[in-house]
Amino acid sequence: MLMTLTTLNRPSLWTSRAFGEFGDLQDEINRLLDEPLAELHGEFFTGWAPPMDLVEDADNLVATLEVPGLKKEDIQVRVEDGVLSISGERKQDEKLEKAQAHRTERFYGKFHRAICLPKPVKVDAVKATYRDGVLTVTMPKTEEAKPKQIEVRMG
């Protein structure tokens, strides 16, 4: 269990701009890294690892996930034991099921991503919004986790 969680908090090897054009390679790497987690959940992971970012500002940790074309009700967000977990499913448009497909590069089906949060957050105050195909999860940091200015006194 602990082993699996440590793999989630992997270093950001692929943040360099030089890798910007290798979206497919990155997808593949994300998929490989996430597979042990899917086994933990007892379901076979079929291969969509949407890109996730995690940023920090003075008050919040903010995670964003690029998951275009979903319905709001098909996204689940959970924060538990210091792990943010996002899962969901993209469904094929029923009207197009009978249409002839000439090119199918986009992914349909389930996805699951999780990331260890490096700082404690107020679980009750977490908010998630979905706009332009990007899910944004805003997690306010607890008071203890916020940076503090220490006043220096004359001795």
Add this chain to the structure above:
Amino acid sequence: MNTQVKTERHHGTGLEEPKYMVPKVDIFETGDEYLLQADMPGVGKDGIQISLDSNELTIVGHRTASREKAAASCTYLHRESAPVNFRRAFVLDPIIDTNRITAEMDQGVLTVHLPKAEKVKPRLIPVTD
């Protein structure tokens, strides 16, 4: 179906030119039209630019400006997204009626309707005496 996809590759330093990512697309065909769907997360309706030059359709999705502005005030702890815009070009089949092309954007998915010209639509041929 000749709706050929042009994938552009960048060579050289690339410093003088903005970088683009190729969006993933699906192309479907129904009786009346071709339907092109492209994944462009983070691109709003205002960030989309579709141009047609003779029979070459180019779609561009801008998303970097707002993102970089938002990112300026915070620190990246983990980053997988690429800080680039989207661009892809398609060579359209001559049977597409380019005057009636329409497009819509919904939650990061661009849908382009490419109607077939009236003369190529499937139709019943009446039998005359």
